[in-house]
Amino acid sequence: TYILAIESSCDETAASIVKNAKEIVSNVVATQIDVHKDFGGVIPEVASRIHVENISMVIEETLHKANMKVEDVDAIAVTQGPGLVGSLHVGVQAAKTLAWAYNKPLVPVHHIAGHIYANQLITELKFPLLALVVSGGHTELVYMKDEWSFEILGTTQDDAIGEAGDKVGRVLGLPYPGGVYVDKIAKDGKPIYSLAKPKTENELDFSFSGLKSSVLQFIDRCKRKNETFRPEDLAASYQETAFETLLSRAKIAIEKYNPKQMVLAGGVAANSCLRSKITDGLAKEYSDVEFIIPPLSCCTDNAAMIAVAGTIAYQHGVRADYSLTADPGIDLEES
Numbered sequence: 622t623y624i625l626a627i628e629s630s631c632d633e634t635a636a637s638i639v640k641n642a643k644e645i646v647s648n649v650v651a652t653q654i655d656v657h658k659d660f661g662g663v664i665p666e667v668a669s670r671i672h673v674e675n676i677s678m679v680i681e682e683t684l685h686k687a688n689m690k691v692e693d694v695d696a697i698a699v700t701q702g703p704g705l706v707g708s709l710h711v712g713v714q715a716a717k718t719l720a721w722a723y724n725k726p727l728v729p730v731h732h733i734a735g736h737i738y739a740n741q742l743i744t745e746l747k748f749p750l751l752a753l754v755v756s757g758g759h760t761e762l763v764y765m766k767d768e769w770s771f772e773i774l775g776t777t778q779d780d781a782i783g784e785a786g787d788k789v790g791r792v793l794g795l796p797y798p799g800g801v802y803v804d805k806i807a808k809d810g811k812p813i814y815s816l817a818k819p820k821t822e823n824e825l826d827f828s829f830s831g832l833k834s835s836v837l838q839f840i841d842r843c844k845r846k847n848e849t850f851r852p853e854d855l856a857a858s859y860q861e862t863a864f865e866t867l868l869s870r871a872k873i874a875i876e877k878y879n880p881k882q883m884v885l886a887g888g889v890a891a892n893s894c895l896r897s898k899i900t901d902g903l904a905k906e907y908s909d910v911e912f913i914i915p916p917l918s919c920c921t922d923n924a925a926m927i928a929v930a931g932t933i934a935y936q937h938g939v940r941a942d943y944s945l946t947a948d949p950g951i952d953l954e955e956s
């Protein structure tokens with residue numbers, strides 16, 4: 622099965638062709654990071670305009686690199702949501718146009734299902750599975766009893782972890798996206814500062830706004846008292862607190878649900894500190910669970926992950942007609 626997928630939920634215009642839900646034939650991502658850098662964040666109107674400018678080229682390049690024609694693929698998959706509505710629309714319209722023009726099945730995909738299924742590019746997924754989703758807009762523990770079945774066990778009560786990391790980067794004066802640079806400088810730091818530890822009512826939920834404020838207050842206090850601090854140490858302290866909370870929830874879920882596999886998913890899965898906390902820590906502590914981390918190139922937004930999830934959805938009979946519209950509030954559990 623060959624699936625052509627399109628992803629445009631945020632600030633990456635992406636297309637990909639994947640064979641049999643595991644082999645990347647081609648994968649093209651046009652990122653807008655350099656444009657949004659100047660604003661310190663994604664400007665939705667600007668993002669959707671650039672998607673319009675790039676989408677045809679990205680799809681053409683994907684086909685060209687695969688040495689394939691649209692006629693050769695079995696279906697067109699597309700991210701229906703969540704994301705920025707104007708951005709999502711561009712991908713959905715492009716997918717509908719291709720599906721109509723070439724008479725191909727149209728398969729809508731939930732963006733987070735894509736992030737989770739990115740792991741299938743590494744190895745076959747085994748169920749029951751636990752997914753720790755850590756991205757710009759989501760922080761969730763998802764339980765998959767079986768293939769293509771999603772149950773959200775816990776979620777963030779406020780900020781997503783990626784969003785919090787980006788904010789911490791910004792107040793440290795680092796470039797956009799902040800989380801990437803916090804990761805970089807934290808390598809030269811030590812987690813010597815104590816920051817507010819997130820608390821939640823439900824033991825599987827998350828919260829990051831208190832921790833984020835705690836970083837802001839720390840910086841303010843230093844300025845007020847004319848004290849200096851090492852940004853590297855503050856970055857390391859932030860990451861230590863954020864990831865320890867994250868993994869404490871993951872451990873509770875592992876013990877409760879006894880999964881065969883635990884997968885990491887979403888942009889923050891690219892974080893080097895989190896990756897090593899899982900491979901050197903969690904994986905040793907729970908040796909009967911198989912821990913999987915997506916390839917670095919498939920952590921942040923891309924269409925290969927949408928193609929993989931799209932293939933599974935296609936095999937499960939998921940279809941849309943030409944009335945398909947972008948849905949920023951789409952529910953993963955109803956996928």
Ligand code: ATP
Pocket residue numbers: 630631703704732736755756757758759782783784786787798799800801804887888889890891892893920921922
């Ligand atoms: P969502 O997937 O929830 O809809 P999104 O698509 O905007 O949100 P992703 O593209 O999955 O988010 O991930 C982007 C996030 O990942 C950003 O917040 C970015 O800072 C973060 N990120 C990327 N690389 C790293 C890294 N090495 N360390 C920490 N955070 C990172």
Ligand code: MG
Pocket residue numbers: 631632633757921922
């Ligand atoms: Mg992005």
Ligand code: FE
Pocket residue numbers: 732736756757887888921922
């Ligand atoms: Fe994403």
